[in-house]
Structure formats: C-alpha cells, structure tokens
Amino acid sequence: MADTLVPLSPLHGWDQKFSVLPDSVSITEEPFVTTVDLWVDPSGPGGAAAADVLGVDLPTTPSTRVERGAITVVWLGPEEWLITTRSQSPEELEDTLRTAVTPHGGAAIDVSAQRTTIRLTGAHARDVLAKGCSIDLHPRVFGQGSAVQTMLGLAGVVLIALDDTGTDYRILVRASFARYLAEWLIDAAEEFGVDPV
Numbered sequence: 001m002a003d004t005l006v007p008l009s010p011l012h013g014w015d016q017k018f019s020v021l022p023d024s025v026s027i028t029e030e031p032f033v034t035t036v037d038l039w040v041d042p043s044g045p046g047g048a049a050a051a052d053v054l055g056v057d058l059p060t061t062p063s064t065r066v067e068r069g070a071i072t073v074v075w076l077g078p079e080e081w082l083i084t085t086r087s088q089s090p091e092e093l094e095d096t097l098r099t100a101v102t103p104h105g106g107a108a109i110d111v112s113a114q115r116t117t118i119r120l121t122g123a124h125a126r127d128v129l130a131k132g133c134s135i136d137l138h139p140r141v142f143g144q145g146s147a148v149q150t151m152l153g154l155a156g157v158v159l160i161a162l163d164d165t166g167t168d169y170r171i172l173v174r175a176s177f178a179r180y181l182a183e184w185l186i187d188a189a190e191e192f193g194v195d196p197v
Helices: 015-019 045-054 090-104 125-130 175-192
Strands: 026-030 034-039 065-068 071-077 080-085 107-110 115-121 147-152 155-161 168-174
Touching: 015 026, 015 175, 026 175, 034 090, 045 090, 071 147, 071 155, 080 090, 090 107, 115 125, 115 175, 125 168, 125 175, 155 175, 168 175
Parallel strands: none
Antiparallel strands: 026 115, 034 080, 034 107, 065 071, 071 080, 115 168, 147 155, 155 168
C-alpha cells in the first residue's frame, strides 16, 4: 500500500505554544485558505465579470476589503486584488475567475500555497501589532473593512481588521515567514500575561 501524503500547514504543531497565551492576546492559525490573485480593470467588462463571479463589487478604495459570505476581496492595487475563501477549492476559484476575466485582458492565479493565515484576537491584539507595525491601528483609522499590505516585525503581511474595536485581526503571511512571525507575536504578547481589569 502506498503512503498517503498529508499536507501540513506552516504552523503545524504550534497550537501548544499558542495555548499558553492569555485571553487578552490569542493567536491561532487558519490554515489552507484558498487565495487567488486577480488582475483586471475594475471599471471595464472584466471587473463586472469578476464581480458577477464573486457576488460583490471589487473594492476600488486603497487599503479596503469587502466580504460576501465566505469570500473576502482585498484591494492590493489599482487593478489587483487578493481573493480569499474557505468555500471553494483553489482550483475551482482560479478557474472560475480566469474564465470570467481572461477575455477582457484580466488574469487570475492560485497563490494558496504562498501564505498562511494567523488570527490575532483579544483586548491587547492592537497593542501587540503596534510593537512592530508602522501604520495607525486606531479603530477610527483602521477599523472593520480595512486591509493593508505592511511590515510586521520583519515580515511582509496583509493585515485585515475584522472589527471596530481593535481586538480582532487576520494576518496573511508568506509561508516562509510564518514561524518567524509566530515567534515574534508570542514574544510581543508576553507582557500581557494578565487580562486587563
């Protein structure tokens, strides 16, 4: 009988390290998220075709994202977006988007293996991020609906705000930097070992 290959996430086995953190700074990995890079003119027929496939208009404001159900569309540039979902396989989403936008000069490519996702939550989540991120993280500036490419520590990430209180973030990081960033986050969270009163 042939051996079966089982995919392992970049942070496989880190649950124990994450479990010792307090509720005020919680870290979990959300592995194997489908991610597809999309390039298309948002004002042309390709943008409309992509919107039909995704069920939501492509965001055109810098540093924003939109969601519909399990699909998130993150603005990366004037004609570039990162699509994430858990409801479709990478091959399915890539094929559907590529079929829709290629006739209009667009492109779509599966980049799911390139990154993993880290969820950072808790009362001190924003404080942890502020130790290694130069953007203004105040919820009035970086609240729900915000998403930006930035540096966190020495890792390039896509940072997504999931609420308006600064307590829930999704961090997309390249697989090769995942362990570095996990260690960095744990180290940055050490001073918050006691939940705030």
